[in-house]
Amino acid sequence: MSRIVIVSNRTPAKGPAAGGLAVALRKVLDEREGFWFGWSGKLAEEPSREARLEDIEGLKVAQIDLTRADHHAYYAGFSNSILWPSFHLRLDLATIEGHWYEGYRRVNQQFARALLPLLKPDDIIWVHDYHLIPLAAELRALGARNRIGFYLHIPFPTADALYAIPHHEDLMRDLSRYDLVGMQARRDVAAFNEFVDQTAPNVFGSSNKPFDFSRTEIDAFPIGSEPDAFARLAVSPAAIKMVNRMKRALGDQALVLGVDRLDYSKGLPQRVEAYEKLLTNDARFRRNVHLLQVAPPSRDSIKEYQETSDALDAICGRVMGQFAEPDWQPLTYVKRAYGQPSLAGLYRLARVGLVTPLRDGMNLVAHEFIGSQNPEDPGVLVLSRFAGAAEIFSEALLVNPFDTDETAEAIRMALDMPLDERIQRWQALMKAAQRHNVIDWAVSFLDRLAPGTNGASSSTRDILYLASVA
Numbered sequence: 001m002s003r004i005v006i007v008s009n010r011t012p013a014k015g016p017a018a019g020g021l022a023v024a025l026r027k028v029l030d031e032r033e034g035f036w037f038g039w040s041g042k043l044a045e046e047p048s049r050e051a052r053l054e055d056i057e058g059l060k061v062a063q064i065d066l067t068r069a070d071h072h073a074y075y076a077g078f079s080n081s082i083l084w085p086s087f088h089l090r091l092d093l094a095t096i097e098g099h100w101y102e103g104y105r106r107v108n109q110q111f112a113r114a115l116l117p118l119l120k121p122d123d124i125i126w127v128h129d130y131h132l133i134p135l136a137a138e139l140r141a142l143g144a145r146n147r148i149g150f151y152l153h154i155p156f157p158t159a160d161a162l163y164a165i166p167h168h169e170d171l172m173r174d175l176s177r178y179d180l181v182g183m184q185a186r187r188d189v190a191a192f193n194e195f196v197d198q199t200a201p202n203v204f205g206s207s208n209k210p211f212d213f214s215r216t217e218i219d220a221f222p223i224g225s226e227p228d229a230f231a232r233l234a235v236s237p238a239a240i241k242m243v244n245r246m247k248r249a250l251g252d253q254a255l256v257l258g259v260d261r262l263d264y265s266k267g268l269p270q271r272v273e274a275y276e277k278l279l280t281n282d283a284r285f286r287r288n289v290h291l292l293q294v295a296p297p298s299r300d301s302i303k304e305y306q307e308t309s310d311a312l313d314a315i316c317g318r319v320m321g322q323f324a325e326p327d328w329q330p331l332t333y334v335k336r337a338y339g340q341p342s343l344a345g346l347y348r349l350a351r352v353g354l355v356t357p358l359r360d361g362m363n364l365v366a367h368e369f370i371g372s373q374n375p376e377d378p379g380v381l382v383l384s385r386f387a388g389a390a391e392i393f394s395e396a397l398l399v400n401p402f403d404t405d406e407t408a409e410a411i412r413m414a415l416d417m418p419l420d421e422r423i424q425r426w427q428a429l430m431k432a433a434q435r436h437n438v439i440d441w442a443v444s445f446l447d448r449l450a451p452g453t454n455g456a457s458s459s460t461r462d463i464l465y466l467a468s469v470a
């Protein structure tokens with residue numbers, strides 16, 4: 001069987017894998033020969049020419065160091081100040097500094113040069129996310145003829161947003177050097193096809209197509225979590241400890257919960273504003289509900305992230321000032337990360353899960369929330385229409401997160417929803433979450449990338465399932 005090589009910006013950290021994605025990909029590598037390639041997290045005076053091979057808790061990892069200047073241009077610059085905001089349709093928050101592209105390209109070249117000597121001809125390479133769009137092109141320029149797949153974890157932008165990105169033509173051409181490009185949702189594939197088929201030829205000259213995707217397959221592979229693992233985690237001792245702690249603080253109040261990375265795409269100020277409207281419109285909820293927002297800072301060297309953090313501080317302060325009493329607080333805002341068992345406990349305790357990003361590739365918190373519910377007394381998911389997850393979870397209360405009146409009304413409906421309707425909705429959601437679990441996601445991508453002899457077979461799928469329930 002061919003080896004699988006996973007490439008992502010960062011290699012997984014030591015210790016228990018944080019997210020479902022890392023868990024699933026580690027399982028793929030447990031079952032198949034192969035290794036994980038990426039940045040070590042270290043900055044050096046000189047860029048590494050060769051990768052360092054390491055065994056991290058049974059996982060084979062090949063890592064390189066980057067220089068501070070390259071890392072800045074590639075990561076905080078081109079990836080997270082240009083690509084991330086543009087792909088999330090937040091051009092107002094993008095900082096368009098075209099020169100960052102050189103650092104982005106250089107790092108992708110460095111990845112390719114360090115990866116190439118480690119490759120065997122029949123290795124299957126799976127590249128992850130927007131940091132590494134040029135990697136296949138750079139590997140092919142060095143002579144690699146392997147099957148190479150790319151998965152975009154974030155949404156694909158509209159044509160206008162794509163045009164705002166310096167060197168977007170190069171990036172589109174880079175995508176055409178992959179054998180398979182996977183996206184989260186059908187809407188992303190539609191946006192991509194529209195750009196390639198209609199918009200691009202009109203702009204770049206109608207006779208010559210600027211890109212040739214005839215040898216690249218594009219499809220939606222919606223990612224998921226491990227809902228059955230979350231169901232077990234949610235009743236584990238660590239989860240119960242968190243639940244008891246929270247119950248003591250809550251008393252009889254219903255918990256409304258948000259869990260997000262602190263990122264402007266997650267719609268956090270709008271969410272708190274919707275909660276404020278709920279309390280303003282309906283006095284019976286005061287003293288009877290409590291919003292817990294868990295949002296650890298991320299990418300906080302970038303100005304726009306600090307500003308989002310400030311905006312959230314301000315609106316939380318405003319709601320506290322307006323509604324808090326000496327013996328009651330309407331909300332708690334925690335700026336730190338929790339382990340998965342604690343999160344699973346919180347998800348299970350919540351009457352309402354608020355997942356209201358302004359735009360999101362998928363949103364795994366929605367999947368984890370569903371997996372963690374008590375089947376006999378499940379909470380209700382309020383979900384943004386603009387998360388990829390909305391294509392899967394039609395039984396959630398779908399909202400337009402920009403319309404805070406609508407979100408406030410959905411929270412009210414969720415809090416007032418009778419038990420039988422909650423159970424009915426949750427059962428449909430749980431089925432959908434199970435159908436879209438992360439193991440199937442990884443297997444189906446690899447199956448498509450290297451069908452038959454090379455790819456993961458149905459027996460690999462069985463092995464992975466057994467590993468995941470063990």
Ligand code: ADQ
Pocket residue numbers: 018019020021153154223259260261294295296336337338339340343360361362363364365366368
């Ligand atoms: P993210 O933008 O990071 O991921 P998301 O899908 O919600 O968003 O994944 C977040 C992960 O981080 C979840 O597993 C969650 O449990 C964890 N997490 C969030 N807040 C946490 C906290 N306070 N403490 C601990 N853990 C926390 C990107 C894309 C998404 C896409 C994923 C996967 O932006 O759209 O779904 O990749 O493809």
